[in-house]
Amino acid sequence: MKKKQWQFILAGTGGQGLILAGAVLAKAAISEAKKVIQTSSYGAQSRGGFSQAEVIISDGEIYFMKCDKPNFILALSQAAYDKYKDNVTSECIILYDHDTVISNKRMNDKGYSFNQRAIELGNSKVINSVALGAILKLCPILENESVIRKLKEELPEKVVPLNLEAFEVGYREVTP
């Protein structure tokens, strides 16, 4: 029987914490005894340029390490959206940021006000945790608790409460 494999691409702008979000997703999956590979792409500058994390989660061995058939794309910038909108299957979920992605939505793509909502929560940097909540809502392949545990482990202690709140907001407000 063919093992189920999930390919996630988290794409946006350097500084949004997407590589950290990818790491949290990956480590949560590892804690559930799944096979995981995480890769990332980034430009020469660490802030402001295009940045993305790719995470493959599988019940079986993963050979090819890049997301060639993504099941889920998070697009937190117009460039991220444009990079993928024409290169994925119709089954692939694209979740984009309403505030920065303004053109050419595919019929079934899902938008949410990630940037604005993070700012309202008190810190634009929690945008990655809002996104993680949303991802878990739309792709419930991991337990929320596994992700929350890894958020607590990976983040500095003083920012954990706000990030957990951001995770809850993303999970609650984004609906399939």
Place this chain on the structure above:
Amino acid sequence: MNRPVGKQFMQGNEACVFAAIDAGARFYAGYPITPSSEIAELCAEFLPQVKGVFLQMEDELGSMAAVIGASAAGTKSFTATSGPGFSLMQENLGMAIYTEVPCVVVNVQRNGPSTALATRPGQGDVMQTRWGTHGDHPIIVLSPSSVQEYYDLTVRAFNLSEKYCTPVIILTDEVIGHMKEDLVIPQLDDLEIINRKVPTQSIEEYRPYQTGDDDIPAIAPFGSDYIVHISSSCHDETGFSNSKPQTADKLVRRLHRKIDRNIEDIVQVEWFGARNADLCIIAYGAVSRTAKQVVVDAEEKGLSVNLLRIITHWPFPDAQVKEALNQAKAVIVAEMNLGQVAQEIQRLNSSHTPIYSLTRIDGEMIIPSQIMSKIEEVMRS
């Protein structure tokens, strides 16, 4: 240092650093460069914690020189870099080969030539590892394709380097260097660690480059009671320069012989899929992962395809490649360069098996569908 042990989830470059320390490395000199910089960063953090030394050098010429000096003083030493820095290391790499100083050089390849796409992967340095430094010289080059293997081959690189008194290059790429996946780090006691030969002669009789039947010298560390002289000029058994033709001939032939006679110990490959398949893909490093996916996909389509994965680039796995050429009806060589290994395979093709070179040099990975299209094209023809 809190040594990780058991199942871990980490980046390739991170696994390399833990492996180097486990293998006994206590000296790193380097100049950070993408996509190898994590190795320098982590060495700066961890080496001082195990009473080791981290030196940020002024450039890669100095880095390689410092590595040779530290190793000559008896400390297992290494450096890491990428294409532009590896180019600068060539002169001193040649010195390490000629003077038989064990050391490990990690080249995390990026797209080239020159500065090119600094953050994107490439495999364009395969021939540079073989012939980058001048003159006739042997070299050992290992190519990992997973985080686990990056760890394992780093330990092995130090072991081979110590055993044969020669530099060993770990030739990896941006994808393997930066990707994170799980690996198992063994208990220290379960690791085989090899240390270089120590002299057995008396101080009066000692000659550092005198070898027994195995062609491998026992060079005492600087600072010991033995008198050691290391010269990059042609040298005799005393280590002092000597420009006689027969000395030059004897030395270079021995350097080759000490590697050539141990091919079976050094050369490793992996066969993946049915051994007697109609079509064989030959690949290495990150691209071999693409190829493995293709072998699995091909099986589902009822196509007879296997993979010969090169683990030891140099010395080249001639015997295994010949076996693939004799066995398969066609061979596809997939690599992120313009066919550097495909040419090497052509050299061995006395069976005149059709060889198809599949190349990619735009800084993107070769993806499974690319190889699959090539297979379908080859099978139609």
